[in-house]
Structure formats: structure tokens, C-alpha cells
Amino acid sequence: MNKQESDILNVILQYQYLNQRALAEQCGFSLGIVNRSVKSLQGQGLLTIEMELTPEAKIEMAKHxxxxxxxxxxxxxxxxxxxxxxxxxxxxxxxxxxxxxxxxxxxxxxxxxxxxxxxxxxxxxxxxxxxxxxxxxxxxxxxxxxxxxxxxxxxxxxxxxxxxxxxxxxxxxxxxxxxxxxxxxxxxxxxxxxxxxxxxxxxxxxxxxxxxxxxxxxxxxxxxxxxxxxxxxxxxxxxxxxxxxxxxxxxxxxxxxxxxxxxxxxxxxxxxxINTYEQLRELDENSDQLQSDAITEIEKALRVSREEITGIEVLKKGMTNRSFLFTCRGERYIMRIPGEGTSRLINRRQEAAVYQTLDGKDICDEIVSINPENGYKITKYLEHARVCDPADPEDVRACMKKLRAFHEAHLEVAHTFSLFGQIDYYESLWEGRRSVYRDYAATKMHVMELKTYLEQQPKVWTLTHIDAVPDNFLFTKESGATKIRLIDWEYAGMQDAHVDLAMFCIYAMYERPQVDALIDSYFTEGCPQEIRTKIYAYIAVCGLLWSNWCEYKSQLGVEFGEYSLKQYRYAKDYYKIVMRERAEQEK
CATH class of the missing domain: 3.90.550.10 (Spore Coat Polysaccharide Biosynthesis Protein SpsA; Chain A)
Known part of the structure; x- marks a missing residue:
């Protein structure tokens, strides 16, 4: 029995008596196929002349x-x-x-x-x-x-x-x-x-x-x-x-x-x-689940109705947040939704204060709305933007020029980002669990040894991005000219500006020659050796900082693969580099 004959038997079972033309409509087969199939089924003793199933057909169907x-x-x-x-x-x-x-x-x-x-x-x-x-x-x-x-x-x-x-x-x-x-x-x-x-x-x-x-x-x-x-x-x-x-x-x-x-x-x-918000809306415009907190936030911020929010597309899931693109009244925007556990990692009121300080400075993307209570943020979408390629020296030089100009603006906010304080804080979020690294206690002890050394070094104390990584430098085309926008200021606070160099390096997972090349791109006039060694120390400290952060996120079910391992290695390897550099400088 072939496919057509099987389908015809099922339809007859479902609808009882049907003539050939009605069978063709129900099965989707041509009338010629139905006629041939019916004749074949009758020949097999499965269908009567009156188009009814025979006892033999019912016995056969019971097997299926x-x-x-x-x-x-x-x-x-x-x-x-x-x-x-x-x-x-x-x-x-x-x-x-x-x-x-x-x-x-x-x-x-x-x-x-x-x-x-x-x-x-x-x-x-x-x-x-x-x-x-x-x-x-x-x-x-x-x-x-x-x-x-x-x-x-x-x-x-x-x-x-x-x-x-x-x-x-x-x-x-x-x-x-x-x-x-x-x-x-x-x-x-x-x-x-x-x-x-x-x-x-x-x-x-x-x-x-x-x-x-x-x-x-x-x-x-x-x-x-x-x-x-x-x-x-x-x-x-x-x-x-x-x-x-x-x-x-x-x-x-x-x-x-x-x-x-x-x-x-x-x-x-x-x-x-049902793959998207809009597909759900098309099928059931009264669905209670269309009343998402994020959509409500957009309605309030842009003063629009839910129906005006269209073209919703998921963007790449970030390390901390989820974001989506949407269109409203001919303009495109990005909505950022805080990810798992971020309420314990980020002070949204402080983040809002940073954006208020940056407003009108032509440094970051255009903020439409930021809610200091829940962290929902809406920004204008930058068309044809691309992120920095950390393997491209020209990109890196351009980003370091932008970063230094930001640092030399000497902007201020009321809060600081404490590197060593955050190391301890992220560790406290483990809630009594031991580190996954067997030698964590020794590694942390070494990194903490760098605290006194760093406190003694000269600093450029200013608003610092803290998360100045390649993915947060956007190259845009605006009015025919290329611009760089520095985005995602969740961790920003008062700190030594040179911390941003360390952060760029460890996110890009640079080896030491690339680290030195980046430092030289920032200090075009030449970098004093003591400043270079200080940046090495920041690499060690920031490596442990983000390693602890990754351990907390891992407990929430969020994994970062090689990135987390590399951060821990920066803590260990650059501690040793700093110790060697200081020994050389003291000779």
C-alpha cells in the first residue's frame, strides 16, 4: 500500500462515506490519483464498492x-x-x-x-x-x-x-x-x-x-x-x-x-x-504575554502604543545583558534588558549618573531612556556600525586615541570603582562555595600583594569606563565622517584611567607583545617604564576580578568558555611579570 492509498484510508475512516471527488478535496490528490488508488484498495480487499472499509482493512489499521x-x-x-x-x-x-x-x-x-x-x-x-x-x-x-x-x-x-x-x-x-x-x-x-x-x-x-x-x-x-x-x-x-x-x-x-x-x-x-513577539501578536493580539515589562517600558519612554513597536529582532546575547532591536515611527532603537544576576553586579543608579555626565559630550551612543530602578535602557540604533577589530593595528590606534581624549576630558561622578573591593565582593557572591581553581588562595594572595604597590603609583584619576573592551568601541558613519562611540558604561566610575588599557587587553586576550603595542598606541609620546609596569599590574588585578565575576555567573548557568580560563591566567602570569619588572627596576 503506497502513501496515497494510506492517506485515503485514513480520510475514509475519519469522514465515513465520501465519493471520489470529495476524497480528492480532503486528501489534496488529483481526481485521477484518487480513482486509481480506490481501485487498487478495492483490489486488495481493503475497500468495498460502496467505499467502506472492509474488516481486513480494520485489522490492518490496528497494526499502525x-x-x-x-x-x-x-x-x-x-x-x-x-x-x-x-x-x-x-x-x-x-x-x-x-x-x-x-x-x-x-x-x-x-x-x-x-x-x-x-x-x-x-x-x-x-x-x-x-x-x-x-x-x-x-x-x-x-x-x-x-x-x-x-x-x-x-x-x-x-x-x-x-x-x-x-x-x-x-x-x-x-x-x-x-x-x-x-x-x-x-x-x-x-x-x-x-x-x-x-x-x-x-x-x-x-x-x-x-x-x-x-x-x-x-x-x-x-x-x-x-x-x-x-x-x-x-x-x-x-x-x-x-x-x-x-x-x-x-x-x-x-x-x-x-x-x-x-x-x-x-x-x-x-x-x-511562534518565533517572534510579532508573530504572537499577529495570531493573538490580546495575548496577556504581549504585556512584557520591556514593551511597557518602550511605550512609556517613547509615548507610543504597543502596535507602533515593530520589527523586533534579537541582537547577540552579551556577557551581561540581552538586547533587541525594534522600530518605532520610522526610527530604529535598541532595548537593553539586564541579564541574570545583574542586579547584584551593577548599580543602575550609578550607571544612570554616568550617562547624565556623558550627555552632550559626543562620547557614547545616544541614550533615549534609562530606568535606574530596573536597568532597562533604550538607545538610538547606529546604522552601519561595526566594533573594533583588536587584531587590526589601525583600529586599535584609533580606539586608543578616542580613549585618551575621553580620559583627558577629566569627567567626574560621585562614585568610584574599587578593583580590590570588587574582587572581594564578587567572591562573596559565591555564598560559601570554594573557587573552582585549586590554587585560588595562593593566586589571590599574590594579586593582593599588588595593592600596596598600586596605591603608591601616580594615577590619572578621572571617570573611567572600566569595561573599555574592543566590542564596546563602535565605528560609525555620521554625516559622511567616521566616528568612534564608546558604549556600555555599566561599570564606569572614578578610577585610574590606565585601568581601561588593561581591560582592553584582557578582553582581547592579548599576549604580551600585543599588550605593549596597545600601550604604545595610547602613549604616542612614549610610555615611561614605571607606567607600563603599573598597567601590567592592573592586568593581573583585573584578570582575577573578571575571573571571580565569571565564577559567579557560572553558578547562574552562564558559561564563558576560554575567556574565564584566560582571565585567571592573566592574574597569575602578570603577577610574575610585575615582580620581574620591579626587580629589574630596583637594580
């Missing part, structure tokens, strides 16, 4: 019940900013019903009760589903670093006669069935230039190419036991290979000729993927 379903719900849903700060996308509501509950209910309607939900981000919010619907939760703690191939890998023992379903879909009609005769993958009849598959004349999913645009891929699939086991073998080989960290689960379904499953199609709009 779906066994279970796996719902993939572990990811951040980063494109859902700002909602994803408050709600995982599987729990977004359309007409008062969470997406995942609608999917579970539709599965229950076809007697699929064994349902596994793979969770990760905000996993606790899904726990109620266990009691309410009898689902089983599978936890994927790699959700932050890897894509949903790794979520499906967690469910491999359960695959076979299985629906695979993303959690962020809203299906107008129930697409599941009590009987599934073959493996399939769901696409729509809409063309999608980003799709990797298209439907051929045999209802097969073959690779799309430049000449033939693919069909929009929806992500729902049904896999028979044989297809599931074959795919599981591929997943087991892919998971240990880091090349597959960021791929979708469908990559495991692909073979060279395409997907070895049949195409199942739905009309465009029959299934809506």
Missing part, C-alpha cells in the same frame, strides 16, 4: 497505531525577546491556551498518551504538565550551547512509532492521527528559499537547489520503528562530534538523496510557528 510523542521544549527561544525573559516559548498562550498544552491535547485526541517533553531553559515551569497531563520530562542541560539535535538525542530510547514535535507550533486543526502507515515529515505548500527540501512528483522530500525552491519546513514528523532506529544510529554518531553542536534534529533525518520519509503537506497558514 502511533505509540508515543516527543515534544522538544528545551531551547531559549532567543528570537522571542522580550517575552523569553519571562516565559519559555512552549508556554506562550494563544487565546488563553499554552502552545504545548494545545499540542498535548491534540495528541490525546488520537489516543497518544505516552508523551515525553525534553526541557532545559526554565524547565521548572513545565513541571505542572506531569500532574495535569501525565507527561514525562527529560532534562537537557546542554540547551544553552547546543541545538535541538541534542534534545532529541536524550529521547533516543523512546523513539519508534513516534511523533516528533517542536513546542512552538500552533496547529489550527489536529494533524495527528490514530493510524499512521508510513514515516513522514511535515512541510507546507508555501515556498521557502531557506528550506533545504522540496517535494518531487513522487511525494518524496529531495534536496532543494537554486533552480527549485524548497517547501517551508514545519518540524513535525512521524517515524515508524524502522525509520526511528536508523535515524537514532546517525544521532549517536553525530552527538560526540562538535561539528553538529548547532544543527537541528532534521539533519539526522537527511541522507544524501534527501529525507528517506514521505512528504506530508498542509496549506500555508495551517501551522503557525
Amino acid at each position: 497505531h502511533p505509540k508515543n510523542a516527543v515534544i522538544l521544549a528545551a531551547g531559549y527561544g532567543m528570537r522571542m525577546v522580550p517575552i523569553n525573559m519571562e516565559t519559555p516559548k512552549g508556554l506562550l498562550e494563544i487565546n488563553g491556551e499554552p502552545l504545548i498544552e494545545r499540542l498535548i491535547r491534540q495528541l490525546h485526541e488520537v489516543n497518544v498518551k505516552e508523551i515525553y517533553v525534553v526541557v532545559g531553559f526554565m524547565k521548572e515551569q513545565y513541571d505542572y504538565l506531569v500532574d495535569q497531563y501525565g507527561v514525562k520530562l527529560i532534562v537537557n542541560m546542554d540547551y544553552a550551547e547546543k541545538n535541538n539535535l541534542h534534545s532529541l538525542a536524550k529521547a533516543l530510547p523512546y523513539l519508534g512509532e513516534t511523533y516528533i514535535v517542536p513546542c512552538d507550533l500552533w496547529c489550527r486543526e489536529n494533524l495527528f492521527s490514530e493510524y499512521e502507515w508510513y514515516s513522514w515529515y511535515l512541510v507546507s505548500d508555501a515556498k521557502d528559499p531557506d528550506s533545504t527540501v522540496r517535494i518531487n512528483r513522487k511525494w518524496e522530500l529531495v534536496p532543494a537547489d537554486e533552480e527549485r525552491t524548497g517547501n517551508h519546513m514545519i518540524g513535525i514528523s512521524y517515524l515508524t520503528d524502522a525509520a526511528a532506529q536508523t535515524m537514532a544510529q546517525r544521532i549517536e554518531k553525530m552527538v560526540p562530534d562538535r561539528r553538529y553542536d548547532h544543527v537541528f534534529w532534521e539533519d539526522a533525518l537527511f541522507v544524501e538523496q534527501g529525507m528517506p520519509v514521505q512528504a506530508k503537506t498542509v496549506p500555508e497558514g495551517a501551522v503557525v510557528e
